[in-house]
Amino acid sequence: MIITVSNVTFDYPEKRALNQVSFQIEQGTITALVGPNGSGKTTLLRSIAALSKPMSGEIKVNGYDTLLQPREVHRETGFLQDLFGLYDTLTVYQCLSFMAYSRITDQDNVEFAIENAIEQVGIAGFLHKKVGVLSRGMRQRVGIAAAIVHQPNLLLLDEPASGLDPEARYELSKLMVNLAEKGMTIIVSSHILAELADYSTHMLVLQDGNVVEHKKLKSNPISRAFVYLEIGAEQDLTLLLDEIKLFRGVTEILSMDEKIHVKLDTLISSKHQFLKDLIMGNISVNDFSEVKVNLQDEYIKTVSQYKLNKSR
């Protein structure tokens, strides 16, 4: 486990932000940290990053105690805050160099680490631009590069997609997956649940400072293996079900409302290949679309259940 949170309580003068919070997070996962405003998401992320000290309880990051070994935790962690700042009058390269030299203890590896971060987030094209003139999306990328320049095992992102245009959000999603593929554990808090669903493997729901739900969304974080496909067909559904079941990559199949829902393992077969197989199999396909796992529905269901339990 890269993160172990045990009975953490965090109080602000006016309210309790976290109440006896406990959970564990596995290495290499992407956890969507969701919850309404004021539910304690930022406080939790800051506590994991050893930037805020809880009232009681214990947080360990890769075995390091955030209270007793904050510097070790900082070395293990990259943290991009909701409202982060950068040095606007420095160039992107200067900014990254400063971050790298101030975060990496082994000075011989710094230049390599800078190049690596630049490549990972794709900012090679504007290294000599001043940070202050960058677009929100570009700035976000530089922020992520600064957060990962010391090659941390854990990356914490607080509302990274807020204010980004759709294209930048898509790029950010891709970046999350790439980082996770390289073994980085990521916790990302966001209000935009549809996007979290694109890349999250786990969901941690916070409500009123309590962990309401912590569950696995997908089995393999790297493959993001399962997609749902919807096929509109005029043929005999029962026969089709038996036939499609045998196609490459199909792991689950069921019929609903005169339509077939297929769960496809994209590691074995791509959507494109599956469509090709359908046509080659002489199956008449009227509608072929991806149905996303609706994280929002799951979240609403969880929170509603929590509120119901609380009212009882």
Place this chain on the structure above:
Amino acid sequence: MKNILKFNPELAKNIWLELSPQRLVTMPAILLLFVFLIFSLNSSEDNPWETVHFFSFYGFIFIGILWGMKTSSDAILDEYNDKTWDWQKMSSIGPWKLALGKLIGSTIYNWYGALICWGLFMYSATYTDQPNSELKTGFLLVTIMIGLHGLMILIALQLIRRTNASTKIKSNRIFLTGLLFAGVLSSIFSYLTFFDNGSNIQLTWYGLTIPTLDFLLFSSVVYTLWILAGLYRSMRTELQFTDPPSWWLFFLIFHFIFQYGFFLPIGKMFDLSALSTTLTLLFVETLLLTYLLALSENKDIVLFRKLINALKSYDFPTFYKYVPLWLITLPIAKIAGFLVLLFLLIFDENQVLKTFLKDYDLTNKAEITGFYFSILLFVVRDLGILLLLNFSNRPQRADTSMLVYLVLIYLILPTLTSGLEISVILYPDITQGIIPLIGFPMVEAIAVVYFLIKKWQEISYNYQQNF
């Protein structure tokens, strides 16, 4: 630049931020133009270097000290306001490197200009009547510059620690506090040196007779080192180390020993009168520091809950780690005051009190004891009110309200009611007799403590209700 990055990334960043080619050219151009003007406007019978000496002195003070104070206080506040401070807190830079990177780096442009002025000041010193003392003054200026910049950063760090993350902080308050401190410091220095320039006035310290300027230089270096030590500790706190306030205690002990040397007669290492005088001074200083620190440190309820939890579980190391400085300065004030009282009661020894309270009967042991307890009770009242204000639902303006309250209680109301003899309700007044001297502050202190306990219970109840 890579070597500077390797040596101190914070310094390198500040060089990038502060030293643009235009700025590098502008500063010497303006200063050299000034020198050129002095030489061209100077009449033939005057020595232009003396004028250069005069202006370079004030140039150093303006560019290096005053402007540098503003820049150094902005150094932390800008990072805090622009949300870059958390990057720094998570960096691997050690507290010394970060402190020095901030101290020298943020003011590097001021150093650039100040060093040009300093060079001119030192060179032109050879044309003055007393080149040696001018050269010493030059070194004194550099020490003061480092000390005051360090102090500005220290105050800024203190301020961000007690401020809500969403609030932007302006540096004006810090700068004005620094200016006030610099003003007091320069008045003392001017009094001791410049007005007596040439008269070779000397100070006696631990039996040693030392020229004033030499002593000022020595004490400036020593206290600047203490400021740097404080800066180091403060940076450690920012880097999330939790340290007990031992260095603060060491500083107070050092300060006591340092002051003791002034009152010690030549040839003696122990003297009751010197000890009593130093303790009186320590009592007053630690009381003032208690108020000052209490007003400037974080006083949110969470900290006190942490402290009380630690005490309840007999976890004294944790208590010691988190205890605010004002809460450990207060017992020192109490002990110092108690020793002063003992010296007065047993040995009838205290020249300072006898001088300042010469109109009162200091042989009346009951009254003098009552006076001590009256002071302590009023301190309890004031600090209790400060905590009550901070524990209220709107603590944002608690400390400012407290400052207003202090001015009202200790300055405005006594002036307005001077004929009414109600001073004993407001502050310790030895002239009013033992019973009112103790009685009024006791009632006030008990009332404040009662309300404080009620408030504490209410807050604890609210926490329990919510969860």
